[in-house]
Amino acid sequence: MTKTTEGSPKKVQRVETAESMAQKQREISVSEFFLKNRHLLGFDSPRKALMTTVKEAVDNSLDACEEAGILPEISVEIQQTGDNRFRVGITDNGPGIVKNQIPKIFAKLLYGSKFHRLRMSRGQQGIGISAAGMYGQLTTGSTTVILSKTKNGPKAHRIGVQIDTRANKPTILAEEEIEWLPTFYPAQPDGAAPVEPVSFKHGTCVTIEMEAAYIRGRLSVDEYLKQCAIANPHLQLHYRIAVLKKENAKADNGKETEGANGAPAAEGNWNTFQRAVHHLPKAPAEIKPHPHGVELGILMQMLKDTHARTLRSALSQDFSRVSDRAALEICEKAGLNPKANPTRIAHQESEALFKALGETKLMRPPTDCLSPIGEEQIIAGLKKEIQADFYTAVTREPEVYRGNPFQVEVGLAYAKPGENQDLGADDPVRVLRFANRVPLLYMAGACAMSRAITGVNWKAYGLAQPKDAVPVGPMVILLHIASVWVPFTSESKEAIAHYAEIIKEFTYGLQECGRQLSVYLSRRHRQAEADRKRSYIEMYIPHLALGLREILALNDKQEQAVVTKLSDMLERTHLDV
Amino acid sequence: MPKKKVVKTAAPDAAPQVVSKQAASEKIQEVAEEIYGDVMKKGRKPSMSFPVRSLANVKYDVKRGHFEILNKTSTRTLSYNTVKTFAQSMRLLATTKNDLLDKDDIAGKREVYYNSKSWGECRFDEQPESDTLLDDIEAMLSINREQLGYIPEERGGDVCGPLTVIDLDPGTNKDIKIDCTKLGTGAWSIPSRVEHLRFQSKAKLVLVVETASLFQRLVHHRYYEKANCILISMSGVPTRACRRFIRRLSDDQKIPVLAFTDGDPYGYCNIYRTLKVGSGQAAHINRYFCVPQVHYLGVTPQDISDYKLEDATHPLEEADIKRAKDALKNDPFIKHHKEWQQALEHMLKLGVRIEQQAFAKHGLNFVLEHYLPEKLKKGQFLP
Secondary structure, eight states: OOOTTSSOTTTOSSOOOHHHHHHHOOOOOHHHHHHHTGGGGTOSSHHHHHHHHHHHHHHHHHHHHHHTTOOOEEEEEEEEEETTEEEEEEEEOSOOOOTTHHHHHHHSTTOOSSTTSOOOOSOOSSOHHHHHHHHHHHHHOOOEEEEEEOSSOSSEEEEEEEEETTTTEEEEEEEEEEOOOOEEOOOOTTSOSOOOOEEOSSEEEEEEEEEOOOOOSTTSHHHHHHHHHHHOTTOEEEEEEEOOOOGGGGGGGTOOOGGGGOSOOOOOOOEEEOOOOOSOOOOOOOOOOOTTTOOHHHHHHHHHHOOOSSHHHHHHHHSTTOOHHHHHHHHHHHTOOTTSOHHHHHHHTHHHHHHHHHHSOOOOOOGGGOOOOOHHHHHHHHHHHSOOSEEEEEEOOOEEETTEEEEEEEEEEEOOTTTOTTSOTTSBOEEEEEETTEEEOSOGGGOHHHHHHHHSOGGGGTOBOOTTSOOBSSEEEEEEEEESSOOBSSTTOOSBOOOHHHHHHHHHHHHHHHHHHHHHHHHHHHHHHHHHHHHHHHHHHHHHHHHHHHHHTOOHHHHHHHHHHHHHHHHHHHOOO | OOOOSEEOOSOTTTSOOEEOHHHHHHHHHHHHHHHHHHHHTSOSOOEEEEEOOSGGGEEEETTTTEEEEOSOEEEEEOOTTTHHHHHHHHHHHHHIIIIIITTTOOEEHHHHHHHGGGGGGGSOSSHHHHHHHHHHHHHHHTOOHHHHTEEOSSOOOEEESSEEEEEEOTTTOOEEEEETTOSTTSOEEOOSOOTTOEEEEOOSEEEEESOHHHHHHHHHTTHHHHHTEEEEEOSSSOOHHHHHHHHHHHHHHTOOEEEEOOBSHIIIIIIIHHHHHOOSTTGGGTTTSOOTTEEEEEOOHHHHHHTTOGGGOEEOOHHHHHHHHHHHHHOHHHHHOHHHHHHHHHHHHHTEEBOGGGGGGGOTTHIIIIIHHHHHHHTOOBO
16 A cells, blocks of 8 residues: 655655655554554444453454363453453463464464465464454553463463564564463353363463453353353353443533542452363364356456365366366366366466366265354253253254355354243344354344344234334344355455355254244144143132032042032033143 | 921912922922032033023913923033032032021022132132022022022012001011011012011902102101002112012912013013013012002003103114014013013004103103093003
8 A cells, every 4th residue: 555645746846756755655553554544453432342352352263172172261351440451351262372383373364274264263364363452552552461271381481572563563572481371260050169270281361451442242251252152152161351441420410530440350250151161163174166156356366376286086086076087077067177287277267277277066075174063052052151942952953155164053042031031022033143152242233144033024923023024022033154265245244245145045944943833823822822721720610610619518539529520521521722 | 206208288389389498498409419420420521500590481370370490400510611610509409408408597589699709710700600500500499599598689679558468577587577567768679578477457458569769758758558558669670579579468368469670671571571471580589579469550651642642652672672572572571462562563663662750741740640541441451
């Protein structure tokens, strides 16, 4: 990017020359760019910054644990340190990080293991956690502190880093070896006395201090973690927040003054989102691109870069689901020699090849590259965090958009009206959106998942639905897309782009769940009707028996026999559900 | 106590069957035993049958002169829809037997309704519910509710004139003589039970009037002396006690009865017809609660022109027209008497109704100085 507009002729009399202009033109570091465009990464408001930081750290921890085959145990601790200042610490029982890598991972943008491969994971670009550290550094001048211990290391490393925003390089401010083990403080599910703390031999803890704001609600850290626990039922998650007590209810003025932080932060209790599934999700495999989704430019690039010597082998080696025979078929369709040099094809006949690729029938992309949550696990996750009466989930078969396999899952939890205070019978249903198991809280309106929900005719399944809107009822809808490359609408990763294939899959998933819901609702309706009748019958039969008893001077046993017999008779004829 | 169920004291038409309290109590027990047997021995849903109580289930027995019930019955089998009514019937039967019959007590209809408030969810929500059920039970047992211990709330009617009623003192059971000419400016009220009354009278006529105000006028001017008649005010449709009283008085003293009501379909088809032949609702007991010997004095549609009262009438309302047409079509009594059909059709043709008080047009006392004497002299009455 150049800054040619600076020093425009209007303002300055002297005329710039090409040479003088060239002196002002210089490279901009990625870090500098993001510093000025922090909203792109989800740091646009203090409230959102807090959530984004937690989200990036938890994503990384989960990815690391799963890749290392460790059942994840994570704690999130948030402490208010000043009026608008919070210290966020995230600890995991992951494999730990080798000392040399620590500074780069936490203080260099676009550094990561996940960008260069087609493999399903939560993080993708390697920006998140470094951006969080950078945000903290920018707003409070603080240092990101990392504690990490690997299984084999005798001691833990404690490293303090800042990011050199010009050079996009880490600056190490402190470095030492200390005795440390990641330790967790599980809370009892029913709020009983906490059990013994649990320590692990390996893990990482990152602490960032930043300007932020903590507000409860649908867009809060609390909600994020709860949803995270739903989509990751194999995760044991501990959470604690300590907020400064406001003196003399100064918050009433709506003005945060200097003296507001007099009282020490109250020590909150640990909250534990219990693990419901005791095995890790299937590890996703890395895959090659599927021919049905590659764009022409990418196809040309792949042909140029291939190690294969013939077109036929290039096709079968570099793409997934292209067998030797299929490669031959593609060549025939395109009218190309299977033994041709791929590099030459790239320059001259790639368009014909591209067309042939699209027309050839191929197997769906392999599904082992995707790791859906799974129907049972979704239900387990919903059950443990959302009190409801009916749960269902559907995992669709994988599909492809632009050559990227993706898989869609939908879950439903329906509470009896009044059963769950959070789910009002007259409120719009609650929608939980996830991409690769990561909760998406913001920008629901722009998301393909919302489009799919409003596009389904929920009235057919027994729910009220205002025109072109989310249905109404005491219900939670969970939507999850798993993909090697999730098409977000922006870098802050909050909404899924409107690909027709994706909306279609979500629609089918929602309809399938909807059908099960309507079966449940009509059965419940019949049941309620039967219950109503039964209680009506049971209300009056004893009076009938009492009348008989009084007239005929029956004894208790005889009276009871009449009640039993009559109830049986009536229920048999009126309550066949 | 003798185990006779029905004790007959007179000819069937002369008085209602007098059923002893014990017999009534045993009858309730029989019903309960049948239900208990159905449930426990036969293993089937119990049911209760009642005679259908409506005009559709009566015929006009000309010989006896009243509505006689036919044999249509409705059966209430225990089901989801009837379980509440069924339970209420059982409890009401139990109360009737244990609290009224066996303890020789009485209760008003409204008291029955309030008594049910102790039954929890089985209680009656409104009094019409308990009234209907009481009528059901009365019909089912074929014992009128007075004999079950239920007393009507409404007053029976007022009496004035040359009549001595011999009643009993409730405390001492000694005779009390009531001279109905020595009641000052008031009148004697017919009690709810009249079977025990005895009469002495030299009157030539019993004149039954609809409205209390006309009754007051006749009493005020001592019309009963002039015409040597017993005056009775019904205040609308006559109660059972009122009907029974007139019947007994007329039978006992051999005095003819004439009715004087408003000239409208309600006066003809409801007040007069009920007085004469009974009602469709209580058809099962009509034979006691009717006055077949009564004749209709007025006001007839013909009187309107005869007495030049055309400008003292009111147009018939829709309900009046409907009532008249309905009676012409469905009422067995009207259908039997051509004169009544003609009268109703005459009224429909005129399109007006006339009140008893309309004679005031010609002077306040025109009714007793001219109308009544002239009508009595003429001696032409509707059947």
